Structure formats: C-alpha cells, structure tokens
Amino acid sequence: MKTNAHVLAVMTCSLLTAPLAIADDAAPVKSASVDLNGDGKPEAVSIQFDAPKNEFVLKAGGATLRGPGDDNEPAGVFIVDLDSRDSRKELVVRTGQTDYDQRSFIYGFDGKALKLLGTVPALTEARGNGIILSDSWQGFWNRRDKYVLDAKTGKVSEVPQDLYAVGVEATVKQSFPLARSRTDKKVVATLAQGSTIQVLAASPSSRKGEGYLYLVKSSTGLLGWATAKDLMEKTGGLPLAG
Structure with missing residues (x-):
C-alpha cells in the first residue's frame, strides 16, 4: 500500500513536536516525594540547575548527584517505573535541545546513593515492562532503539539491531x-x-x-x-x- 507524501510529512512534524511519552505521559517535576527504593518510606526528590558549572543537581533522600547540563536547564526530573514487577521507581533527567544532542540519564536510588543505570538518546516510551524505546530523528526518518533494564544488575543496556x-x-x-x-x-x-x-x-x-x-x-x-x-x-x- 502506498503512503501519501503529505501524510508522511504531517507524521514527521508530529514526531518532532510530540511530548515525551514516558510512564503514561508523566510530566517532569522540580520536586516531589516518592518511594524510590521500595522500603515504604518516600524520599524527597528535587532538581536544580547550576548555571556557572553547567550542571544539574539531582537530590533524593540524603543523596546528591551532579550531571552535565549540556548548556540548558532541564525542565525537571521524570519519575518513572521501568519495571512494575519490582517495587522501585527510577528518575530520568533529559538534557539537550535538539533531536541530535538530547540525552536521557536514568538513575536509581538504593536507599543511600543515586546511581546511574544508563543513558539513552531519548526516553520515548517506558511502560513498566523493563523495556525502553528511544527515538532519534535522522533527517528524513525516525531511528527507534530498544533498551532493557536488567533486573539482576540494575543496568540499562541496548538491544542491538542489524537494521x-x-x-x-x-x-x-x-x-x-x-x-x-x-x-x-x-x-x-x-x-x-x-x-x-x-x-x-x-x-x-x-x-x-x-x-x-x-x-x-x-x-x-x-x-x-x-x-x-x-x-x-x-x-x-x-x-x-x-
């Protein structure tokens, strides 16, 4: 079946302007109270931007972590549940201003420290099944990569594709x-x-x-x-x- 070129163009523009679709379309927040490590006790979560150092400052409970700001202040931190089979929640900080330089940093909290679980170009979709879908624009088509959260190591890794x-x-x-x-x-x-x-x-x-x-x-x-x-x-x- 042939696809109308005009429809393709509209779909392309929609892709570029669509909001981040993660955790049932959750919005980024500057601060929140949420149980990250599953111990039944909520942690105070916040994010700030240190402009002179071009770094974001992420806090959870008593832990503090700094990450690269990529020359722009993050809109906030996303609270996501990558794997609904466990009791943990994850934090995602998105940096960059275009499809070419954007990065999403994924963090976990073990009760004492924030740990980087992995980095993906864009955390486009995460529905709680341990799978992350990441879209990046390549000029005239959308590249979709797949990442998975390893339940044992707690690390996010890419699933390679040949095509x-x-x-x-x-x-x-x-x-x-x-x-x-x-x-x-x-x-x-x-x-x-x-x-x-x-x-x-x-x-x-x-x-x-x-x-x-x-x-x-x-x-x-x-x-x-x-x-x-x-x-x-x-x-x-x-x-x-x-």
Missing part, C-alpha cells in the same frame, strides 16, 4: 544504481528517472562519515542498497523536517 526500519517513499530525479549488498558494490538494479522507490531500512555504514546505507525497493520489485548521498541528491519527496 533500522525506515518506511518512506521517494521519486527518482536522477537515475542511480542499487548495490547488491552492503559490502558488494556490484549493481543489482539501476533506478529509472521518474520512478517511485521505497526506502525500507537503514544500516550504519562501516565507512567513516558515510552515515547510513539504505535498503531500497525499486518500482520493479528489486532490492538493493543506496547511499545517503544518492538518496538526498537524486530523489525527491523524502519527508525532510527539522
């Missing part, structure tokens, strides 16, 4: 070839000018500075790999935004 889903359409303005594989440059198809292609998936290139290689489906149903340079310079209609 990232893209799912956009474009029109060929200037003919260019598709390679047989990511490592074999032999031509499997040459895209005809004026034809419509589907960019199905992306894979980080092993070549420095090349960004991604893209798995493309031609109008004749053939699959091959294209460079980001060819897609950006020789096609039209990509849902560019940001």
Whole structure:
C-alpha cells in the first residue's frame, strides 16, 4: 500500500513536536516525594540547575548527584517505573535541545546513593515492562532503539539491531544504481528517472562519515542498497523536517 507524501510529512512534524511519552505521559517535576527504593518510606526528590558549572543537581533522600547540563536547564526530573514487577521507581533527567544532542540519564536510588543505570538518546516510551524505546530523528526518518533494564544488575543496556526500519517513499530525479549488498558494490538494479522507490531500512555504514546505507525497493520489485548521498541528491519527496 502506498503512503501519501503529505501524510508522511504531517507524521514527521508530529514526531518532532510530540511530548515525551514516558510512564503514561508523566510530566517532569522540580520536586516531589516518592518511594524510590521500595522500603515504604518516600524520599524527597528535587532538581536544580547550576548555571556557572553547567550542571544539574539531582537530590533524593540524603543523596546528591551532579550531571552535565549540556548548556540548558532541564525542565525537571521524570519519575518513572521501568519495571512494575519490582517495587522501585527510577528518575530520568533529559538534557539537550535538539533531536541530535538530547540525552536521557536514568538513575536509581538504593536507599543511600543515586546511581546511574544508563543513558539513552531519548526516553520515548517506558511502560513498566523493563523495556525502553528511544527515538532519534535522522533527517528524513525516525531511528527507534530498544533498551532493557536488567533486573539482576540494575543496568540499562541496548538491544542491538542489524537494521533500522525506515518506511518512506521517494521519486527518482536522477537515475542511480542499487548495490547488491552492503559490502558488494556490484549493481543489482539501476533506478529509472521518474520512478517511485521505497526506502525500507537503514544500516550504519562501516565507512567513516558515510552515515547510513539504505535498503531500497525499486518500482520493479528489486532490492538493493543506496547511499545517503544518492538518496538526498537524486530523489525527491523524502519527508525532510527539522
């Protein structure tokens, strides 16, 4: 089924402007009282910004921790429940001002100290099942990464993907070839000018500075790999935004 380009553009803009969807759309707070370690006693939680040092100051109970501010004051701290099977809650501090520099720092509290559990580009979704979904904009598509919270170690780690889903359409303005594989440059198809292609998936290139290689489906149903340079310079209609 073909996707209307206008719809894709609207979806893209919605993605860029949508609020952070974590813990059932919880909002960041400057201060709160919450039981973080599951002992039945709430801890006083607060966050401040030390502008001269460009650091945020996070407090929970009697513990204090400083983190990098990335040149902007965090809106607050998110209180999330990454795994509803335990009795703990986690704290998330989001820094950065764009999709390219944003980071979400995830902290746990053991009753004595705040500990960094992990860092993700953006904590887009966490619904209490130990899984974190993280979105980051890549120019004309959204990269979605998966992270999991290890119940034993208490650490957040990435689940590697060989390919990232893209799912956009474009029109060929200037003919260019598709390679047989990511490592074999032999031509499997040459895209005809004026034809419509589907960019199905992306894979980080092993070549420095090349960004991604893209798995493309031609109008004749053939699959091959294209460079980001060819897609950006020789096609039209990509849902560019940001």
